[in-house]
Amino acid sequence: MRPSLPLTLAVLLFAATAIPTAAQEGGALSPRVVDEAAVPGVMAKAVDGFIIPGYRGLAEATVGLAETSAALCEAPSAAALEAARSAFSGVVRRWSAIEIIRLGPALEQNRFERFLFYPDRKSTGLKQVQAILAKEDESATQVESLKKKSVAVQGLGALEYVLYGTGAETLAGKDGAFRCRYGVAISENLKAIAGELLTEWERPDGIQAAWKKPGPDNPLFRDSREAATELLGILVHSVEMVKDQRLRPFYTGTLDGKPDKGRPRLAIYWRSVNTMAAISANLRALQMLFDTAGMESLLPADSRSIAGSINFLFKALIRAADRIEGPIDAALADENQRATLDFIALNTADLLDRFNREFGGAIGLGAGFSFADGD
Template sequence: MRIAFPLSAFLSVAVACTALPLHAQEPAPHAGQLQTAAVPAVMEKVVDGFIRPGYRHFHSSATALQTSMTSLCAAPSESHVIAAKAAFTEAVKAWGRIEIVRVGPVIEDNRFEHILFYPDRKGLALKQIQGAIASNDESFTKADSLRQKSVAIQGLGALEYVLFGTGADSLPKDKSNFRCLYGAAIAGNVDRMAADLSTLWEQPGGIQDAWKKPGPDNDTFRDAPEAVTGLLGILVHGTETVRDERIETFYKPASSKLAPKQAIFWRSGLTFVSLSANVEGVRDLLTKADVASLLPSDKRSIVSDVSKLADQFINTASSITPDVQLAVTRDEDQAKLQSLLKDSRSMITDLSDKIGGGVGLSAGFSFADGD
């Protein structure tokens, strides 16, 4: 199965890459040239230096989360609630870093949605989660049966509600344990998804080889330019998601939109932690894969420019009031939110136009909007 990107991006790729390799396309003014010889080493670093370690780390954090939830259910207490919340925070961070890889096994069998169902603009997931907690139906307390139900009630968003939503104050003293057992089942389901993803990427001869060895018989990448296009697509779409689907979902000053309760992980105060983890993922993939080596020597500085923007984004995000409902009303935090939008837009432009152009993508090509 070929790597799936949004249709607009696919059409752009088709126009840019039809028949000829990127460096053989008619060059645009100031266009660069793909350093084809560097592609195998870069793709190996993408897999071995970023994707596989990322899923391993997510799996270990998910296992720790399941363990902490099981301990909480076995012996409800304030200390066990604190430990479960800390484990949840680590899992959110680990997922945030690898979440940008929205291609390959994670988009098969709805694995992504099993881990994180977001956004939920109509509040359908919330109603289902509240209904599950109120039901006392034992099928919600077992990971195997929970996995067969709606994806909206079995991922990190659902577990956030269990730990931080209305009624969570019952967890340290709830002897009936239904809410906790439901949360433990969610954690078990997330752990299972994380294990599956790590196993699939670790398997020799599987998806990792498809990424490392572009070629005419490869159903994922037929040649080096396609592999680089796929890599840049991850970087651009990952950053675009931060801007469009994560920030502008709750803060869009151009349309006077302030909707803090639509922000991801707003109940746990992890909105900006999650955003930072996403951008850390973009930065780390860019640098660990040595994307600069794909560019002509006179264009390589753009990679460090993007990394600096990412660092600036992360530093700004970490300084914003964790309470999103408060942050969107404070002048100081609103200025920082504007900065996040500005920095993420600049990152997208640099990634799609400057790095994309630097490896020889045709004039006007954009991963961001399919122009």
């Protein structure tokens, strides 16, 4: 017999909170000082083991996308369109695995927004993309002129509409010629941005050097404490992003005290059915960064259980995200999948607290410090 919704959710919540917090184990955390000797090694592993491989994977995926997009234009067919869509989904996953590094080169030249313009709260970007398609604006089919246009018409959101939006079926035949050329220009633009990001991080004397060697002459981190703060801040702000920018727009559980029916068209990548795959990739990336960098080594010996509870939550959240398959509107209409969304929302908030309060407190970020508040 299938368990009722309250029982199912209660079991999930009990599983996610089964590991006690540090405060429960040993009382309130006393002020600590970050192990400065361990920080450079942690930062180096974050760069060499996570950031550079992540951007390398993104660059490779965008090359494949550009190639399949060009092939679609050269010989349009249903199979070629499916190949382009598959390549698009591959880029979404690769991007979702590295978009948490929203700093440095990603912020220069508006690279982040040019790669992904989201959220589009007033559908401004959508209207601009639709106008380009309606007018058949040839300037949007050349990378150099496209990159000078609004960030909303040159990235993943625009390409998703090209491949999946109203009229996308024309891409399988000759009637979609302009639409296809626009899609190729977006794909080439994404390839160029991904290549720039990788190049900037691979430069030995660039940002990776600043990450690996905190010190008084470092332009980014005057000491190891500042470096550790940046790294932990990535985790805190990214978990907050998943909670507030990926989940909350389309589902809150309750709305004005009533069960929330959801707003599927506000979900990221809803047209291409990549919403939960992207969220899962975000969570996997965060866990990979945490583990690959060896952030547990920053914790005092008597607080190492914090890392265990964080990894436990990561695993539970990733499993939950992977259970939601298919269109997001179908998930919102299913009682069990809504319970899973409730679980993800509640435990993402718990994960945020464990990073922000427990981990930060344990490595000496001081009482009252809050990444989430930007203090």
